[in-house]
Amino acid sequence: MAELLLATDVDDFLFEHAGLFCEWSNAECGTNLQVHEYHEDWPLLWGLDITKPEDMAEATRRRNLFITPEIFREFPPIEGMPEAMQQLKGRRKFGAAGVTKRRTTLESVTWAAINQHYPNIYEHLVCLTEVNDQGVRVGSRDKVEVCIEMGAFALADDQWEAPIGMALAGLEGVVFNRYPMNFPDHLFPAVSVNGSVKNRMPLGLYEVRDPDQLLRHFNADYLRA
Numbered sequence: 001m002a003e004l005l006l007a008t009d010v011d012d013f014l015f016e017h018a019g020l021f022c023e024w025s026n027a028e029c030g031t032n033l034q035v036h037e038y039h040e041d042w043p044l045l046w047g048l049d050i051t052k053p054e055d056m057a058e059a060t061r062r063r064n065l066f067i068t069p070e071i072f073r074e075f076p077p078i079e080g081m082p083e084a085m086q087q088l089k090g091r092r093k094f095g096a097a098g099v100t101k102r103r104t105t106l107e108s109v110t111w112a113a114i115n116q117h118y119p120n121i122y123e124h125l126v127c128l129t130e131v132n133d134q135g136v137r138v139g140s141r142d143k144v145e146v147c148i149e150m151g152a153f154a155l156a157d158d159q160w161e162a163p164i165g166m167a168l169a170g171l172e173g174v175v176f177n178r179y180p181m182n183f184p185d186h187l188f189p190a191v192s193v194n195g196s197v198k199n200r201m202p203l204g205l206y207e208v209r210d211p212d213q214l215l216r217h218f219n220a221d222y223l224r225a
């Protein structure tokens with residue numbers, strides 16, 4: 001196994017997702033979502049109040065219409081990411097693992113897409129969300145715990161919660177911040193340090209905006225050997 005295992009997210013890290021979700025939702029659910037408004041609380045995006053049983057049932061119905069192998073197998077890779085991951089993989093010590101909130105029922109379609117667009121890079125894939133036969137979520141493993149269990153030194157993810165968890169655990173979290181919603185400024189307010197204004201981030205938490213910045217981030221000598 002690789003000495004330095006990088007865990008990565010799948011949706012909106014390896015493959016386009018948010019924009020396609022918005023397009024699907026606008027066509028099928030009567031919303032008018034723009035990609036920069038996307039977040040992972042889908043009932044909120046749909047204006048559904050899941051404390052009401054009928055809204056909860058509607059949210060489940062919509063989720064199950066969208067979360068299908070037929071739809072997910074069509075998500076294209078993020079531009080430049082296959083090349084960036086290939087370069088990282090070319091380093092002797094480096095390995096990669098996918099850790100995603102996707103349902104376990106999508107594991108085979110996810111592996112197929114990874115092997116098609118990111119061939120010979122990924123060693124593991126963990127889908128965290130369990131659903132029952134009705135497509136109702138019955139459990140989900142914690143992304144940070146899984147990363148720690150598998151021995152990952154870092155997690156790169158478009159959402160900020162798990163990278164913060166990695167940083168708090170003394171590991172490394174890298175937020176792939178393509179959309180402002182992913183990493184709101186108010187989380188880490190700007191402070192003035194020696195005359196320059198910076199967002200004060202916890203130790204171990206980083207932000208990159210595109211695959212080139214991701215590569216540069218992991219360009220440290222200890223990863224090159």
Ligand SMILES: [Mg+2]
Pocket residue numbers: 009010011012013157158159
């Ligand atoms: Mg994601």
